[in-house]
Amino acid sequence: MPQSAQKICQNCQQKFIIEPEDFLFYEKIKVPPPTFCPECRLIRRMSWRNEKSLYKRKCDFSKENIFSVISPDKPFKVYNYKTWWSDEWDPINYGQAYDFSKPFFEQFKKLLLEFPWLNRFATNLVNSDYCMNAAHLKNCYLIFYSNYNEDCAFGNGLHQAKDCFDNSYFRTYAV
Ligand SMILES: [Zn+2]
Structure with a gap:
């Protein structure tokens, strides 16, 4: 031993x-x-997971100013989430045949550098630019890992809330 x-x-x-x-x-x-x-x-x-650090950068598709979890100094192509989820581009165009004569990670790196990345996990956000890993927000600010909230700020794990500030793992249920 x-x-x-x-x-x-x-x-x-x-x-x-x-x-x-x-x-x-x-x-x-x-x-x-x-x-x-x-x-x-x-x-x-x-360290692979960045949920709360947002950076200003350009969308590599539309060239508009966006917020992203990927800082502008990174070599990745980043699309605004509205574009990324849309039919304005075709992910199939980035398909590559696997070459068994080359190392896997060499080919994987090439794919990571060519394929567009999602700027931040977000769906259906209205006036809620400073939010991430969130969906169905309206008038929210610095809300993360949250869904279906309105007029809320400084929250994490907030679900179905309205007019809530400084909360963590908070949920209201409709009755
Ligand atoms: Zn140590």
Whole structure:
């Protein structure tokens, strides 16, 4: 049985422990022990998800000014959600035959750089530009992960609400 070991995280420089059973697991799946602490590893694993940071940028289809979770310095082509969900462009045009003689990730990267990205997850928003991962909002501001709200601001997980501010995971039910 391997011994536990204290390491210094290469990212935050904090001490962390690798337990004997963790070493056995890393041996089993044939990967080296981690050099980042558990919290830094979690942050790195979750970094793919941006839900609340919105950037100003141009829509690469209409050239209009839009808000997006993808910052303008990124190499991706980004379409406003109204265009992205519309028939104004045809996703089939971006289809590529898979080339078995080339590495998968090389081809996947090429596809990611060519295919238009959705600027933010949004559907049917009226006067609610600063919202994300949301649908059916009217006159809302900084509302995330929310649906069917009107005249609300500063909320997360807000559903079927009206005139609500500073709420988290709040739902009203129609009776
Ligand atoms: Zn760390």
